[in-house]
Amino acid sequence: MTxxxxxxxxxxxxxxxxxxxxxxxxxxxxxxAIRGHDALYYxxxxxxxxxxxxxxxxxxxxxxxARFPGLKxxxxxxxxxxxxxxxxxxxxxxxxxxxxxxxxxxxxEVEEFVARVRRFLNLKxxxxxxxxxxxxxxxxxxxxxxxxxxxxxxxxxxxxxxGEDVTQNVRTIAEIPARVAAADFPEVIDIRGEVYMAAxxxxxxxxxxxxxGEKVFxxxxxxxxxxxxxxxxxxxxxxxxxxxxxAWGEASSLPADTQHAVVEAFARWxxxxxxxTIRATDAAGLIAHYRKIEExxxxxxxxxxxxxxxxxxxxxQRRLGFVSRAPRWALAHKFPAQQAxxxxxxxxxxxxxxxxxxxxxxxRPVTVGGVVxxxxxxxxxxxxxxxxxxxxxTVVVQRAGDVIPQVVRVLTDHRPAGAEPYRFPHTCPACGxxxxxxxxxxTGKEDxxxxxxxxxxxxxxxxxxxxxxxxxxAFDIEGLGEKQVAALYEWGLVKSPADIFTLAARNAAxxxxxxxxxxxxxxxxxxxFAAIEGRRKVSVDRFVFALGIRHVGETNAKRLMRxxxxxxxxxxxxxxxxxxxxxxxxxxxxxxxxxxxxxxxDVVAEAVVDFFAEPRNQEVVAxxxxxxxxxxxxQVAAESPVAGKTVVFTGALExxxxxxxxxxxxxxxxxxxxxxxxxxxxxxxxxGAGSKLEKARGLGVEVISEEEWFERVG
Ligand code: IVH
Numbered sequence: 001m002t003x004x005x006x007x008x009x010x011x012x013x014x015x016x017x018x019x020x021x022x023x024x025x026x027x028x029x030x031x032x033a034i035r036g037h038d039a040l041y042y043x044x045x046x047x048x049x050x051x052x053x054x055x056x057x058x059x060x061x062x063x064x065x066a067r068f069p070g071l072k073x074x075x076x077x078x079x080x081x082x083x084x085x086x087x088x089x090x091x092x093x094x095x096x097x098x099x100x101x102x103x104x105x106x107x108x109e110v111e112e113f114v115a116r117v118r119r120f121l122n123l124k125x126x127x128x129x130x131x132x133x134x135x136x137x138x139x140x141x142x143x144x145x146x147x148x149x150x151x152x153x154x155x156x157x158x159x160x161x162x163g164e165d166v167t168q169n170v171r172t173i174a175e176i177p178a179r180v181a182a183a184d185f186p187e188v189i190d191i192r193g194e195v196y197m198a199a200x201x202x203x204x205x206x207x208x209x210x211x212x213g214e215k216v217f218x219x220x221x222x223x224x225x226x227x228x229x230x231x232x233x234x235x236x237x238x239x240x241x242x243x244x245x246x247a248w249g250e251a252s253s254l255p256a257d258t259q260h261a262v263v264e265a266f267a268r269w270x271x272x273x274x275x276x277t278i279r280a281t282d283a284a285g286l287i288a289h290y291r292k293i294e295e296x297x298x299x300x301x302x303x304x305x306x307x308x309x310x311x312x313x314x315x316x317q318r319r320l321g322f323v324s325r326a327p328r329w330a331l332a333h334k335f336p337a338q339q340a341x342x343x344x345x346x347x348x349x350x351x352x353x354x355x356x357x358x359x360x361x362x363x364r365p366v367t368v369g370g371v372v373x374x375x376x377x378x379x380x381x382x383x384x385x386x387x388x389x390x391x392x393x394t395v396v397v398q399r400a401g402d403v404i405p406q407v408v409r410v411l412t413d414h415r416p417a418g419a420e421p422y423r424f425p426h427t428c429p430a431c432g433x434x435x436x437x438x439x440x441x442x443t444g445k446e447d448x449x450x451x452x453x454x455x456x457x458x459x460x461x462x463x464x465x466x467x468x469x470x471x472x473x474a475f476d477i478e479g480l481g482e483k484q485v486a487a488l489y490e491w492g493l494v495k496s497p498a499d500i501f502t503l504a505a506r507n508a509a510x511x512x513x514x515x516x517x518x519x520x521x522x523x524x525x526x527x528x529f530a531a532i533e534g535r536r537k538v539s540v541d542r543f544v545f546a547l548g549i550r551h552v553g554e555t556n557a558k559r560l561m562r563x564x565x566x567x568x569x570x571x572x573x574x575x576x577x578x579x580x581x582x583x584x585x586x587x588x589x590x591x592x593x594x595x596x597x598x599x600x601x602d603v604v605a606e607a608v609v610d611f612f613a614e615p616r617n618q619e620v621v622a623x624x625x626x627x628x629x630x631x632x633x634x635q636v637a638a639e640s641p642v643a644g645k646t647v648v649f650t651g652a653l654e655x656x657x658x659x660x661x662x663x664x665x666x667x668x669x670x671x672x673x674x675x676x677x678x679x680x681x682x683x684x685x686x687x688g689a690g691s692k693l694e695k696a697r698g699l700g701v702e703v704i705s706e707e708e709w710f711e712r713v714g
Pocket of ligand 1: 099100101134135136137138139140141194246247308327330332
C-alpha cells in the first residue's frame with residue numbers, strides 16, 4: 001500500500017511568501033527530487049511522474065531561484081539539461097551541447113513565438129522570416145560523430161554536456177550509415193536526431209518479451225531507450241530501432257545556409273529525414289501544418305508528441321541564440337493529452353514518506369495513446385468529491401504523452417445502480433493511525449491533503465522519521481545517516497526511535513551482529529554504540545523536536561518546552577485539550593493554555609494535540625522516555641542585553657556556525673529572524689553580507705559585527 005511520494009517537495013505556499021530559510025530548504029529538496037526524476041527518466045527509462053508534474057517541480061525550482069538568486073549555485077539545475085550519464089557506459093563530451101526545446105500548448109503561444117522572433121530580429125512588417133515545421137519524434141536524441149566520412153562515436157544526450165557512448169549499439173541500427181561517401185560531406189560533423197521504435201515493432205517486441213517472461217515496455221520511447229542503452233550490442237541489434245536526422249552539433253562545414261537545405265543534404269547523404277517537414281512564413285502556416293500532422297498522427301506508425309518549429313536561416317538562428325537550456329529560434333508545439341474510457345475498479349490509498357494519503361484509481365487496463373494504462377492519479381480527496389468519482393464508475397482517462405494518467409471525468413450514464421459516493425478513509429491504510437486535514441486559521445480552509453498522524457509508527461513514514469530523529473538538530477547521533485537508518489529499518493533492527501537505544505544490548509546478544517553486516521565493521525559499530533550512549537541525555541526541546549510532530553520545528557519545540565518544561569507535562573497539556581468525539585479540538589482550558597503560549601497558533605496546537613491523541617504515539621514517547629533522560633532547557637538570561645530583541649544574522653560568521661549563533665541568541669532571550677524588517681532590532685553582519693545588510697541600513701536598524709556581538713553579550 002505504500003509508495004514514495006514523487007511530488008513530495010512541491011509545496012503550496014506561494015514563492016513570494018517563503019522565508020529565505022524555507023526557500024533554501026525547499027530549493028534543496030526540489031533539486032533532489034528533480035535529479036531523482038531525471039535519473040529515472042534518462043537512465044532507467046522508467047519515469048514515475050508525468051511531464052506536467054515534472055514541469056511543475058521544475059517551474060517551482062526556477063521561481064524560487066528567480067526570487068532568491070543567492071541559492072543559484074554552480075550546480076544549479078537551471079543550467080543543466082537531463083541527467084548526468086550512468087557509469088556503465090563510457091562518457092562523451094558533446095562539442096556543442098545538446099539542448100532541449102521550449103514548449104507551447106496553444107495557438108496563441110505559437111503566435112507569440114513568431115512575434116518574439118520578429119521582435120528580437122527587429123524585422124519590419126514587410127520582412128519575411130521562414131520557419132521549418134516538422135513532427136516532434138517521441139524517442140531519444142542521439143549525436144552521431146562522423147570523421148572523414150565514417151561513424152566514429154555515437155552518444156546519447158545525457159545531461160546535454162556529457163552523454164553516454166553508445167557507438168557499438170548505434171552501429172547495429174541499419175538505417176544509420178556507417179560510411180558516407182558524398183563529395184560535400186563535411187570532414188567532421190555531428191549528425192543529430194531521434195532514435196525511435198515504430199509502433200508495430202514495439203508491439204511485436206513486447207509480445208516477444210512477454211512470451212519469454214522478460215520485461216515489457218510501457219511505450220515505444222521507453223523501449224527505444226532501453227534497447228539503445230543495452231550493454232550487449234547483440235541485444236540492441238535484435239531490437240528494431242530507427243532514426244530520423246533533424247539537427248547537427250559540431251561541423252567543420254555545412255552544405256547549406258538554411259535548416260531546411262541542411263536537412264535535405266542529410267537525406268541525400270543517406271540519413272532518414274522526416275517527410276512531413278515543410279516551410280512556412282507565418283504563425284497561421286505553422287499552425288495549419290500542425291493540424292495536418294495532428295490528423296495524420298494515428299496513421300504515422302510511430303509516436304510523435306508535437307510539432308517542432310525552427311527558424312530556417314542559419315544566420316538568424318545564430319543571432320537569436322539560446323536562453324538557458326533551449327534555443328530562442330525553435331519551439332515544440334505539443335499535442336494535447338490523449339483520452340480513453342474505462343471502468344474504475346478500486347480506489348487505492350497510497351501513503352507517501354511524509355504521510356500524505358494519495359488516492360490512486362485502479363482501472364480496467366485500457367490503451368491510451370499506445371500505452372496500456374491500469375492506474376491513474378486521483379490527486380486528493382477534494383478532486384474525488386468534485387468529480388464525484390465512485391468505485392464501479394466508467395471514467396475518461398487522459399495521458400499527456402507521458403506516464404501518470406489522470407481521471408478526467410465520470411460518464412454518469414454508465415454508473416452502476418447502488419454506487420455510493422466515495423468515502424475517503426480517515427485512517428492510514430499503512431498503520432491504522434487517524435489521518436487528518438489541517439485547517440488554515442487565516443482562511444479557515446482545510447488543506448487538500450489528508451495526512452497520517454502516526455509518523456512514529458507508520459511503516460510508510462518510518463525511515464523518514466527516524467532520519468529526522470537522529471539528525472543534527474534533533475538527537476544528533478553521529479554515524480546514523482539516511483542510508484544507515486534505512487538499512488537498520490530494513491533489517492528489522494530499528495523500527496522505532498526507542499529501538500536505537502536498545503540496539504547495542506540486542507546486538508551483543510544477537511547471532512547476526514551489526515559489525516558483520518554489509519556496510520558495517522567493528523569500528524563503525526563500536527563508534528555508533530558510543531555515539532548513541534552519549535545521547536541518552538538531550539535537552540527536552542531537542543527531544544520534542546526529534547519527535548517530528550508536524551509544524552513543531554526547533555523554535556516551536558523551544559516555545560512549547562519553555563512553557564511545559566517536561567515531556568510529560570506537554571503530553572498531559574495536549575491531551576487535556578482533546579474534546580472527546582471531536583476531530584478538531586478547541587475551546588476548552590487545555591486548548592487555551594496551549595494556544596496562549598507566545599508564538600503557538602492554532603495550526604501548531606492542533607498538530608500537537610493530534611500527535612498526542614494517537615495512543616500509539618504515546619506508547620512510542622513512553623518507550624523513549626524509558627531509554628533517555630531529557631534535560632531541562634537552558635534558562636533564558638533575563639538580564640541579557642539582547643533579551644526580547646529580534647536579531648538577524650547575515651553574511652559569513654567566523655567564530656560560530658549559524659546554528660550556534662541562533663542557539664546562543666535564543667538562550668539569551670532574543671528572537672532570531674530570517675529576514676530584516678521594521679521589527680528587527682539588531683543585525684549581526686559578517687563578511688559577504690548582501691541584501692539584508694542593505695535593507696537594515698535602509699531601515700536604520702542597528703548593525704554590528706560578529707566581534708561586537710561577542711563583546712555585547714559577554
Ligand atoms: S530539434 C537545439 N527537432 O525533442 C534543438 N528535436 O524537447 C535541437 N525532438 O532533445 C532539437 N523531434 O530529443 C528537434 N524534429 C525534432 C525533434 C526533436 C524530437 C526531441 C529531441 C530534443 C527534444 C526537446
